[in-house]
Amino acid sequence: MTPVEREKLNRFHIALMVFNTQSGxxxxxxxxxxxxxxxxxxxxxxxxxFVLVTLNIMLISAVYRMGRGQSIFDILSASLPRFLLIPxxxxxxxxxxxxxxxxxKQYALIYQMLIFPATSDLILKIFVxxxxxxxxxxxxxxxxxxxxxxxLLLLLQIPLIVLFVQExxxxxxxxxxxxxxxxxxxGLNNLYGAFLGYELCLFLFPYAEKNKKWLKYIHLGNGITLxxxxxxxxxxxxxxxHYALVHSSFPILDMYAxxxxxxxxxxxxxxxxLFLFSIVQTAGMYYWSGQEALGQVFPKIPWKVLVFVSMVAxxxxxxxxxxxxxxxxxxxxxxxxxIGVAFGFPxxxxxxxxVQRRLKKHA
Numbered sequence: 001m002t003p004v005e006r007e008k009l010n011r012f013h014i015a016l017m018v019f020n021t022q023s024g025x026x027x028x029x030x031x032x033x034x035x036x037x038x039x040x041x042x043x044x045x046x047x048x049x050f051v052l053v054t055l056n057i058m059l060i061s062a063v064y065r066m067g068r069g070q071s072i073f074d075i076l077s078a079s080l081p082r083f084l085l086i087p088x089x090x091x092x093x094x095x096x097x098x099x100x101x102x103x104x105k106q107y108a109l110i111y112q113m114l115i116f117p118a119t120s121d122l123i124l125k126i127f128v129x130x131x132x133x134x135x136x137x138x139x140x141x142x143x144x145x146x147x148x149x150x151x152l153l154l155l156l157q158i159p160l161i162v163l164f165v166q167e168x169x170x171x172x173x174x175x176x177x178x179x180x181x182x183x184x185x186x187g188l189n190n191l192y193g194a195f196l197g198y199e200l201c202l203f204l205f206p207y208a209e210k211n212k213k214w215l216k217y218i219h220l221g222n223g224i225t226l227x228x229x230x231x232x233x234x235x236x237x238x239x240x241x242h243y244a245l246v247h248s249s250f251p252i253l254d255m256y257a258x259x260x261x262x263x264x265x266x267x268x269x270x271x272x273x274l275f276l277f278s279i280v281q282t283a284g285m286y287y288w289s290g291q292e293a294l295g296q297v298f299p300k301i302p303w304k305v306l307v308f309v310s311m312v313a314x315x316x317x318x319x320x321x322x323x324x325x326x327x328x329x330x331x332x333x334x335x336x337x338x339i340g341v342a343f344g345f346p347x348x349x350x351x352x353x354x355v356q357r358r359l360k361k362h363a
Contacts, residue, residue, distance in 0.1 A: 009207050011214035013144040016151040018221025020281045021197035023154065023228065025106050028250045028272070030194055030229060031236035035245035037187025039180040041173060043233035045191055050226045053195045057222060059346040060201055061215040066353045071206045072345075073296050079352040085296070092293040093310065095341065096200075099334055100286035101314035104128045106327045107279045113324075114253070115269050125318055128279065133311055135284045136291075137304045140207055143284060150277035157271060158228070161235055163259060172241035173234075180242070186332070193335035194229070197282065198222055199342040200289045202349075287311065 026033075034042035067075050076085055108124040116124065135143060181187065201218050208214045236251045248254050256268035291306040298306065321327045 007141055008209045009141065009144050009204060009214070011209060011217040012220075013148060014201070014204065014208065014214055015217040015221035015224070017144055017147050017281070017285065018198050018201065018218055019224040019228075020147055020151045020154065020278055021200060021285045022195055022222070022225045022282075024103060024278055024282045025110060025275065026194045027228070027232060027275075028110070028252045031233045031240075031245050031251045032248055033187065033190050033194075034233060035237070035242050036182050037190060038184060039178045039182075040176040040242045041237070042178065042181065042187070043230065043237055044177065045187065046226065046229050046233060049188075049191050049195060050222070052192065053198065053222055054219065056342055056346070057198055057201075057218050059343070059350070060199065060218070061212075063202070063346050063349045063353070064205055064215060065212060066350060066357075067205075069205060069208075069210055072202050072349060075349050075352055075356075079356060089293040089296045092341070093290045093297075095334070095337055096286045096290035096293070097310045097314050098317065099338065100132070100283040100290065100310075101318045102321075102327055102331055102334065103279060103283045103286065104132065105318050105321060106324065106331070107276070109324050109327060110250070111272070114272060121322075122319060126315075128276070128283070129311055129315070131276075131280050132283045132287060133307060135280050136288050136307050140204075140288060143281075143288070147281050150281050153274050154278050155224075155228075157274070158231065160256075160259070160271075161231060164235055164239055164255060167258070168235060168238040169241075170238060172238050174242060189332065189335055189339070192339060193331065195222070195225065196335070196338055196342060197285065199338075199345070200285050202345065203289045203292045 031043070034045060036042075038045050063072070063075075076088070104125055105121075108121045108128060111124055112119060112121045135146070138146070178184075198218060198221070232252060236245060236255065239255055240248060240251060245251055253268045253272060256271055257266075259267050261267060287307060287310055290310050291303055294306050294310065295301070295303055321330060
């Protein structure tokens with residue numbers, strides 16, 4: 001996909017893309033994950049995870065600065081032979097496409113359980129797949145603009161927190177830190193996975209402004225995610241308490257169930273339906289990044305065809321998991337690989353840029 005020279009991504013749009021790609025169905029389970037894995041006041045672990053993510057974003061910024069805005073594919077092709085690059089590109093395509101597939105599958109299973117128990121999860125998944133394909137094929141610039149609306153639909157739910165203030169009790173937070181946690185190591189993996197999505201900014205280099213100012217907006221998007229995660233988690237801990245959170249599959253949806261409006265019933269179903277737009281953005285960014293990598297392997301095939309191929313290729317795999325437990329188990333293993341890519345890929349690019357710089361000095 002060739003970048004359009006006359007149009008560049010708005011830096012604020014990039015911030016919202018980072019935020020909405022990070023956020024997703026994990027928002028509904030985050031308080032339970034922190035309570036189960038870290039124990040009492042497990043929400044505090046969100047802060048060190050944010051710091052670690054910030055350091056990772058600084059690595060990505062270093063790649064852009066050292067490469068002077070070069071595409072990551074230009075950096076790689078200038079240093080490595082094609083027979084080494086093809087497996088790398090296929091690996092990136094497979095990883096990102098599978099994550100996009102699992103994001104949609106997870107949402108479809110939750111939606112089926114809450115709203116359409118008699119409908120096949122496969123039908124729901126295919127419906128979302130179609131929306132994602134239509135979304136991606138509009139191009140990254142249109143995606144960034146549409147995501148502004150998607151993000152607002154998500155952020156406009158924040159004022160609902162006010163309705164839970166009366167039920168919030170500080171005593172439910174308890175004075176104890178990280179007591180009765182089940183698995184600290186797995187919790188670190190789960191919690192870091194909740195922040196992933198920012199690493200896709202590596203693929204935005206050719207589409208962003210030709211200056212370094214937009215890099216700060218990756219941090220802004222990550223900061224918005226931190227604010228939302230902390231707000232939701234602290235409110236859930238004060239609303240339910242540690243023990244109730246551990247035994248609640250979807251604490252935020254359970255909180256929504258306490259709301260009563262005269263003009264709508266089961267508002268939690270309506271609000272969860274709005275999260276479809278966040279899922280479309282998250283899955284869309286992963287599939288878009290996957291086709292960017294696959295396009296380097298098959299440069300003559302139109303990029304829209306590659307998007308369709310990616311979706312079709314992952315569809316059979318998406319049929320296999322039938323329960324949320326299985327999907328979460330798959331996510332766990334893919335998160336390990338994704339974290340490795342998030343840190344390892346920028347480090348590889350920095351190393352190649354340093355080698356290129358040294359070779360130029362000796363030329």
